[in-house]
Amino acid sequence: MDQSLMLMLSNLLQLHNHLDPTTSLISDLTSSSSDATSPTSLLTTTSAAPLLFFTIASVLSYIASHPTSKLATKTKSLGKSTNSNSKAQPSSDEFSVAAFRALSTERIWAMESSTRDAQWRSMYGLSYPVFTTVVDKLKPYITQSQLSLPSDYAVAMVLSRLSHGFSAKTLASRYNLEPYLISKITNMITRLLATKLYPEYIKIPTLRRRVAETTQGFQEITSLPNICGAIDGTSVKLHKLPSDLINPSMYYSKDGHPSILLQVVADSKRRFWDVCVKAPGGFDDATHFRDSLLYNRLISGDIVWDKGINVRGQHVRPYIVGDWSYPLLSFCLTPFSWNRTGSPAQNAFDEGLMRARKMAEEAIGLLKGRWKILQDLNVGLNHAPQTIVACCVLHNLCQIAKEPEPEPWKEPEESGTPPRVLENEKSFYYFGESLRQALADDLYQRLSSR
Template identity: 75%
Template sequence: MDQSFLIMLSNLLHLQNQLDPTTSILSDSSTSTTSATPSSLLTSTSAAPLLFFTIASVLSYISTTRKPRSSPSPPPSPSTTSQYSVAAFRALSTERIWAMEAPLRDAQWRSMYGLSYPVFTTVVDKLKPYIAQSNLSLPSDYAVAMVLSRLSLGLSAKTVAKRYSLEPYLVSKITNMVTRLLSTKLYPEFIKIPAGRRRLQETTASFAEITSLPNICGAIDNTHIRLHSLPSNLPNPNIYTNSHGFRSIQLQVVADHKKIFWDVCVKAPGAFDDATHFRDSLLYNRLISGDIVWEKVVNVKGHPVRPYIVGDWCYPLLSFLLTPFSWNRTGNPAQNTFDEGLMKGRKVVEEAIGLLKGRWRILQDMNVGLNHAPQTIVACCVLHNLCQIAREPEPEVWKEPEESGSVARVLESENYYYNFGESLRQVLADDLYQRLSSR
């Protein structure tokens, strides 16, 4: 109760005692109070009690209806988490976004979520039916935006939770859900082997312009994804320490001339070599078994040449995977010319990996649980393809450590494919050298 009101009541009580001494005596003498009956009080001729209670009632009413004084609250700071609330996101995405110039709008969206607003809405539209089935309490577009901000900025679950005023466990749960959907539901649509005639023709023709070699349909490479931490109960954590000295898991990709991945594999810990990872992949098994058959065949010096991929010396030489003759240009002129052309083709996949890690910075320091790391990596590859297909501006390329590793040995079970690949490589080298020498 207000302090000034208490003072008023005290003064009124004092005044009432002076006007009606009987009441004062009653209040001060316990015996008198006990013997007084209600009738004696009601028959008192003094007006003081009535005056006192009337004024007290009026003052009490004023006191309870008067609004307390309060200092004006400062306006919310732009750095507070309110700017990441659902309301703020909705205002930006539905009320303001289309009033902005498209370049400014998309630049702002890329800075927050790694891709332009039209590509963002494409991702949301494709994931919304699956997110709706999860009974998530957050709107689908808000949940996707939150996960994309984490992937593109490389933020931890705790940082995102603080920014969006959510619990860290909920951020992790939503991240796992969205990356799982990207890596499963959207993977078949956006990561596909160039089996169609038109796409295969475009791919091989573009690689021929880059390398002067016929029928290349892709370039393969391996990269290490650094792990922020490992579970303390792993039985053998050393298998995650790679040749560069940090802990990682491996990502194997095959890219086309547009730096779009058409195969992705995440199976090996960091200590494994590239060849072992390749042999454990579904792509290798499909190629060995003949499950993948490209119909496009070109004739080179009487040799039928089917589409093949190119890689560095860390991969085995096979009929469907051609590698350099040497890693330090110690071959004859025809072989060195072939190696130079092949490495130009391989540079495409190196740039694709650099763009992938530059665009989705969580891949520079993977701060999700080990069990969810593979799906997070594949999800980033799907998003990378979406950006490349939409011709999003390419970010600064992430620089990989220098290549290291020994020349891959050939398994006994691969001898047939090795002998065929060795013969094919020499034919292509002689043909390339002859063509270039005659110009």
């Protein structure tokens, strides 16, 4: 027992004996008497009751004034266990507007920047400065919507959902709001990110300076000239499909989960410069690519990259690279083989191309690692595309700000055969074959001469 508690009880006993010296004598008499109704017994009860009452009161007072004592700890634990047998849930007071305001305005600047940003990332997926950037850019549009909640509070709520993958029901219990309101706010914020911020943070590099920076970045990684992007696709698992969907089977991907496809084109810094979410999970990458706005702009000549170079008599303009699931075209080069069974020059080209393509693969891994809602998308199917695009915008914001990179999501290994060439693609295919071979021969010669 605690020494201070023993001392307190000893002092109480001495005090009582001093006030009532007959106590010890009466106690001895009662111990030898078997008659519970004797006058001696009645006298003992009468005399000991004040001491007992006073002792209990003192012990309780001691516990209250010594919260770190073992007895106090056990008492608190007992109180918690009697309230609920389930796992303790955070109180809604912790997520109230007042609590958020106290953190974001009163205590945030008292913290060291590293501590502040680490805490903010753990809650909302990005540091406090990046968070304020998002809020400042969205605030005018949120204000126009006449939302009854503060703009920064609403953005923080949605970011916590995107970052941790919380359902609307979970957030509703945390923030003491109705689930339908959580869904409404999520849809509004993701729509604003996907429409208002998309043109600023996700755009095709058409300016000469940006094209030069992008191709130079890839050349340092691959030794191949004029690569301006790496294309890749991934399926985003849907938590569930609507019960009234006409053809649900088209949404099931190879892994057996309902999903929709995300196609991205990334630069050498693993930032997206094009994003497309148009196909159900049952479609392949080539079909999704051919249905995208990027493909139609490239094949129609709407996008023209002027930075051309001459390689072994071939005029090579900037191009994107993809794996064997994409069609070989003059503006989209793919490997000669999927298992490195070509000539030495072809194998060298394939190795360089796959190093470039890895930038898109890693970007997707970071995207799903940072915004965990994309690992099991728990929003309505109608709002799924904008939620995915919103996460892509936030990914670019984090990459531009050089935020610490999370543990990346591991994509399953892909396999398959090259897609067939469409009639309208034949001229682009033959030109792509010539360009690819010229680049392979040029690369192999340069590598051999080193």
